[in-house]
Structure formats: C-alpha cells, structure tokens
Amino acid sequence: MRIDWVTCVFGPTFFGLVCSYFVHYVGPMQTSLTFATDNRLPEILDRLRARFPSPSVDRQDPLRQLVFGMVSEGAGPAVGVGVFNRLMAAYPHWAALRDAEPEALATLFVGLPRAAEKAEAVPEVLRAIEARVGDLSLDGLSKMNTEAAKGWLTELPGVSLAVASAVLAFSSLERPTVSIEGEAARVVRRLELCPAGAALSAVPRHVMERAPAHWRAKEFGAMSDGLKRLARVACHQGRAACAKCPLQDLCPSRNRQSATIIPFNARLKDGDTQPAAAEKVLSK
Numbered sequence: 282m283r284i285d286w287v288t289c290v291f292g293p294t295f296f297g298l299v300c301s302y303f304v305h306y307v308g309p310m311q312t313s314l315t316f317a318t319d320n321r322l323p324e325i326l327d328r329l330r331a332r333f334p335s336p337s338v339d340r341q342d343p344l345r346q347l348v349f350g351m352v353s354e355g356a357g358p359a360v361g362v363g364v365f366n367r368l369m370a371a372y373p374h375w376a377a378l379r380d381a382e383p384e385a386l387a388t389l390f391v392g393l394p395r396a397a398e399k400a401e402a403v404p405e406v407l408r409a410i411e412a413r414v415g416d417l418s419l420d421g422l423s424k425m426n427t428e429a430a431k432g433w434l435t436e437l438p439g440v441s442l443a444v445a446s447a448v449l450a451f452s453s454l455e456r457p458t459v460s461i462e463g464e465a466a467r468v469v470r471r472l473e474l475c476p477a478g479a480a481l482s483a484v485p486r487h488v489m490e491r492a493p494a495h496w497r498a499k500e501f502g503a504m505s506d507g508l509k510r511l512a513r514v515a516c517h518q519g520r521a522a523c524a525k526c527p528l529q530d531l532c533p534s535r536n537r538q539s540a541t542i543i544p545f546n547a548r549l550k551d552g553d554t555q556p557a558a559a560e561k562v563l564s565k
C-alpha cells in the first residue's frame with residue numbers, strides 16, 4: 282500500500298485510500314488532458330506581423346466585415362481590398378446592395394475567385410440577415426457567445442467557417458477566434474501546429490488550444506492574416522519556397538520535398554480521408 286501525506290491525513294481507511302487515488306492518479310490524468318501552449322506561437326506571430334503588416338480597411342462594423350470576407354475570400358489581399366472598396370463606392374447603402382442585380386455586381390468582381398457565385402451570394406446574404414433579424418445589421422451578435430455567434434453566421438447562405446470567424450475576430454465584436462481557410466491551414470500543418478491527420482474544420486481549434494492564454498482578437502486576427510499571406514508568398518501547395526519564409530528556423534517541414542507533404546484532400550494510409558481543402562460550412 283502506498284503511504285503518503287494523504288493517507289497520513291485521512292488514516293489508512295477506505296476513505297483515505299480513495300482520496301489518495303484521486304490525488305495521485307486522477308489529478309495527474311486531468312492535467313495531462315489540458316493542452317500545452319506551443320512556445321513558438323508568440324515568435325511566429327511577431328515575425329508574421331513584421332513581414333505582413335495588416336491592410337488598412339475599416340473592419341469595425343460586423344456586417345461590413347462579413348461582406349468584405351465574402352468578397353475577398355480566396356483572393357490576394359490587394360485584389361480583395363480593391364474590389365471591396367469599389368463595391369462600397371458603388372453601393373454605399375446596404376439596402377442598395379441587397380437589391381443589386383448579380384450581373385451588375387459581377388462587373389465589379391472581376392479578378393476574384395468564384396466571382397459569379399459571390400455576385401449572387403452577397404445580395405442573398407443581406408436578404409437572409411434582414412429576414413432573420415428584421416434589419417440589415419449584425420449588432421445582435423454582441424449578445425451571443427462566440428460559438429453561438431459562429432454557428433449563427435455559418436447558417437447564412439454562402440458564409441464559410443473562415444469568414445464567420447473573421448467577422449468575430451476582426452470586427453467591433455473582437456472575439457478571440459482564429460480564422461483559417463484552406464491555404465492558411467496548409468501552413469499550420471507544416472508548422473505542426475495541429476496533428477498530421479486533423480480535419481480542416483478542426484485546425485482553428487488546434488491553433489487556439491496551443492495559443493498563449495492572454496491572446497485576444499487582435500493577436501488571433503493578425504495570426505489569421507499572416508498565415509494566409511505566407512501561404513501565398515512562400516508556403517505554396519506542392520513545393521514550398523522556404524528560402525523566402527520568415528519562419529524557417531521554427532518549421533519542422535522546411536525544405537521538405539513536396540511529395541512528403543500530404544495535401545488536405547489526400548487519402549491517409551489508414552484509409553481515413555481528410556476533408557477537401559475547400560471545405561465550407563454552408564447553410565441548407
């Protein structure tokens with residue numbers, strides 16, 4: 282029998298043995314189930330911020346951030362901001378954008394990926410918001426917790442999980458959540474900030490679990506933005522251009538041949554299939 286301070290305090294009774302068991306075995310088990318901070322993350326964030334300063338765009342209004350996120354999703358930062366600014370100049374009032382013809386919007390969306398689809402989706406999402414809350418506003422999200430707000434947003438037509446997370450992180454809602462789409466997820470995986478077999482939809486959670494406890498919306502927002510931009514300039518699909526990457530000495534995958542880096546839509550050895558890189562959470 283193990284004699285220790287718990288047994289001494291409670292005596293060699295059944296109660297003492299039960300207490301000893303919980304203190305020495307259950308306690309440590311619960312501790313091991315908590316997630317460890319990855320000590321590289323603050324340095325990764327500092328370097329990404331230095332290399333990719335955030336673009337200056339008004340991200341205060343959640344509805345404005347939603348439209349910006351939908352329009353710019355998958356586009357380079359300069360293209361996304363440029364098209365969004367043209368859109369706001371042509372449609373300065375939400376009601377006008379709600380009633381816009383997709384054909385008219387498509388002429389402004391030249392250069393965007395999935396331009397025709399976005400030209401349909403933007404007025405549609407405004408109509409859906411108005412139908413649900415009676416107003417063209419997302420201010421009501423401030424009364425929801427982060428997960429509920431994320432769920433509410435992803436039920437809107439054409440709103441991906443990455444865009445919903447960006448609304449919560451970059452707008453006046455300022456929720457501590459990270460927005461990671463397919464390209465940024467590739468960087469996360471190569472940095473081994475998530476398990477090798479993690480589904481795309483689980484990647485943001487893995488990053489958040491490893492982040493310092495004091496990180497807030499500002500830090501997660503900058504991380505989201507920096508990862509996305511690094512994917513475009515260096516961490517390409519296929520062979521990455523590691524020589525251009527500011528994270529080389531922090532990355533276990535640096536200079537690895539592309540053949541050893543499994544894309545998110547590849548079949549794993551044990552037969553599991555990861556979700557496609559373009560996985561989205563769309564409403565019915």
Ligand code: SF4
Binds near residue numbers: 516522523533536
């Ligand atoms: S070192 Fe290479 S593989 Fe690693 S994050 Fe940078 S570009 Fe990607």
